[in-house]
Amino acid sequence: MTSPWAEDCRGAGPVNPQLRSSIRRAAWKGAAWLAALAFVCLSGALGYLSFERRGVHNLQADVRHRLELFSSAVEGMIQRLEDVPATVQLSEEIQRLFHAPRRAAVRERADRYLQRLNAFMGGIAIYVLDERGAIVASSARTGLGALPEDDFSFRPYFQEALSGRVGRHFAISLVGNRPAYFVSHPIRDGAKVVGVAVIMINLDPINQIWDMLGAPALLADTNGVVILSSDPTWTYTTLQDLPIERRVDLQLSRMYNRMPLPRFPLDVELKVNPETLSIYGSLQRTNRYFGFPEIAQIVSGRSINGMDWRVMLFTDVDGARRDAVLAGAVSATGAAFLILLVLFVLQRRRIHRHRRESERLLEQANLSLEHKVGERTAALTLANAQLVKEVAERKQTEATLRATQGELVHAGKMAVLGRMAAGITHELTQPLGGVRTFAGNAMEFAKRQDLESVQQNLEIIARLTERMGTIIHPLRSFARRTEPSLCFIDVGQCIANALFLYQTQMAHLGVVVDNRTAGEQLPAWCDAHRLEQVLVNLIGNAIDAMAETPAKQLTLVAERAPAAAEAMAADGRAYGLRIDVEDTGCGLPPDFASHQFEPFYTTKQKGLGLGLTISRDIVQDFGGALRAWNHDGPGACFSIYLPCAPPYGEQDE
Incomplete structure (x- = not known):
């Protein structure tokens, strides 16, 4: 049933190309203005953050200097009399x-x-x-x-x-x-x-020198009790909760003459640098315009030499923040000026380009007239040359026919190699897609200066590149048996590597992954790179089989020492591990059993039919087996059987 809206669109005819071009230009202009606005805002934000950080740093340096002067003054008062x-x-x-x-x-x-x-x-x-x-x-x-x-x-x-x-x-x-x-x-x-x-x-002289600090300050003893302060309400309060046992000891020693010692009125969390013994912290408040938390005051302090006292200064950062706002405004203004300068240069170049285009069109019209005269003059010459050319072509055709007979013989020899080479495209498509994806991620992380993530993506690209270099080896083993490089590997890591290549595609298709091998140590005797290639083929086939199904679930299970009925390899060794790749897709067709590992047999619309054949040969090179069957419910299961390791004396062989 056709909707009225669709009928109206057909009746209106095709969209005018000029209108489409105008809409596209308007969209590009809108996007450019939005990008310019974003650049101005970003410049202002970066300028604000940079100058705020610098202002706070300068403020902290000034605070440290004032604390040193104050500490020296206190030390002088005490040390003069302590002897x-x-x-x-x-x-x-x-x-x-x-x-x-x-x-x-x-x-x-x-x-x-x-x-x-x-x-x-x-x-x-x-x-x-x-x-x-x-x-x-x-x-x-x-x-x-x-x-x-x-x-x-x-x-x-x-x-x-x-x-x-x-x-x-x-x-x-x-x-x-x-x-x-x-x-x-x-x-x-x-x-x-x-x-x-x-x-x-x-200690009264200390109360007379608080002004040299220029901000609220306090002196606390080793118990965390404020003993002197520029704010009288802070005196005899505790910066930290005192245990009841410590309070009893202080009452018995009458150190504070039975003062109640309430909690310090400001909620500040202090930290101590173990190397410099400097004290630092901050007081938070809620931004009155946007509601997010921000630093209201920075708390700086240091210990006084030879004494168990700490002096702390509470410095307001509003001044540094006002300077940062001004710097952000200047940065945004500079960015806006830069954008206007770029627009001015582009406009001048556009005018110059239009002028050159007009001159070119005039020159082209003159050349066209001269060219037509030359074409008519050369027509007769060309007709004569054509007759000579036809005679030469007939002689060349006779020679080509004789050469084609030899080429047909050679083409018959290369047909088989051509069919095998077609599988390279099938096997390289997924690693190349991974290389392209991680290369894009690396460029994006490089823009963000996230070098650790860039290194991780480049390491994955290097591994995928190495894997692409080894893809040709399974194709050669399809025609000629070769011995793989066998050793103990972690199958769980191989499964994780294979799943990682399909992570984006599965997330896009809504495939739910149930990886029951995650976190397990699953040792096996095989080649890690080639096992990953088999897992990539099976997982890719499972994803393709679930493309049209509403419930998409991929399950990976590993069972150690499978049941005795299926646990013997062809050489008599027991299978030590079975890996199941299960899906909820369309299942296997009825005639799959007779064609499952036949080269170039495929159930896909776009497939070469080499994936399962190559995978089977790889697993057989390990001494294992690859089997497939349908579930009782929807979907199919492919099982990889890997044998136990040979005796110690045979491993090197």
């Missing part, structure tokens, strides 16, 4: 104190010495503890005496100094609940540690 406790034990007043700790005059002289020393050095306080952690001398006796408890044995810096080491710890001072850095040193009487000298270093 003071070591000098305390050298004082005669302190030495007398430990020989007569209960004499008030001795303790008073020791207090005055510590007061003078602290006034000179500028610390919060310097004090001396006995081996039980009790204060025996102090530069601020009144303030320390007002403490509710006089036992500092719970402080980590006291415990480290009492064990003979120098203690360095941050803690919140019990005097005024202020943060301080404590440095302790053991006081020895001979080899015995009899006391501990401690200096309490004021």
Whole structure:
């Protein structure tokens, strides 16, 4: 039944060629403008990304410089005072104190010495503890005496100094609940540690130099607790979740004077470079225009030498991003200018070409007139020459007839070779198609600078080229037996290689592949390249058989040590492996059994009939067999039987 639309089209007659040409030109112009627009957008995007990357890199370099300056300033403040406790034990007043700790005059002289020393050095306080952690001398006796408890044995810096080491710890001072850095040193009487000298270093000067960083920053200790910050709301928060056991230890040591230590208010994931010990991370936010996540701030940090502190700086990247937007706009403008320049040059060339075409047509008209006069003059000369030529042709014909008789004899000899050579086209079509496909893929990956994928495609092309070089060998073995190069191979890899060649075609035709050999180790004794050729032929035949069927499924199964009824080769060896290639196609015709391996017998409209013949000869060269039958349901099954390996002494033979 013909639709009214089709009748209207027939009634309208053929489409005007000029209209078709106009439509084609309009389509090309539209495509060109779209390509130009895409080029402008791509140039803008590349310019934006390039300048954003460069801006972030410069920003990170500047941040690293500022962090180094800040770290040097903090190190100078701390290191200037951290050697003071070591000098305390050298004082005669302190030495007398430990020989007569209960004499008030001795303790008073020791207090005055510590007061003078602290006034000179500028610390919060310097004090001396006995081996039980009790204060025996102090530069601020009144303030320390007002403490509710006089036992500092719970402080980590006291415990480290009492064990003979120098203690360095941050803690919140019990005097005024202020943060301080404590440095302790053991006081020895001979080899015995009899006391501990401690200096309490004021950290308030650090809060006065945050401005040199130019962005929000913080100092965190080894526990990940923010001890100082340019933002007061960040102080005494944790950058990471502390285990409950660690929190209990911190409460017992009163390092943070029972502060609740909530979580840091910003969600930032920090990473540490193990080589440079630098800290880096970022804060994400949602783009307010497009909704995708983007970096709002970069987090940079480093450890302070000689201390368990880390300084971190939170730098805004909006400035770098604004510069990148400007650079992207400039790149897009430059691309647009380049396109306009190309259009201008093309227009000038078109005008010049039209002018030359007009001159050529005028010159051609003059030459045509002269040519007609010359043709009529040469007609008589040609007629005379024709008579001479006919006489020569008759003599040549007699000689050709005699030569043709010899050629017919030679053609009869070459007929067989010609039929065999026709199979080369059948066998080379699929590898050549693969070479063409992977060459195109390699060019596309090269444009994307994906060198690893380019290398993979080139390796596959090299293997296909090598395979094409070996295709002639099976054709020669069809006429003359040759021994293959046999060794242990992985049949699963051969199946995967054969399927890979048909991957695109099967995806286009909607063929479902059930490869039950994937991931298995299937060793066999044969030639890998020739087995792949057999699998390629069988898989290609299966795909062709399913071309017109609605359900297309290709199944590949491998069975080790098949059933005894079918497991003996002609030489008496047992078959070690059977490979089944099953399809859901149209099946085998009734007369297939009597012609299945006959040369030039085919059921295809476009086929040479050599595929199964060559495949059978290849498998027989392995010592195996190739069999075929129909399923109970739709489709057919081709089975390849491969024998077990010969005994060790016969393998080299």
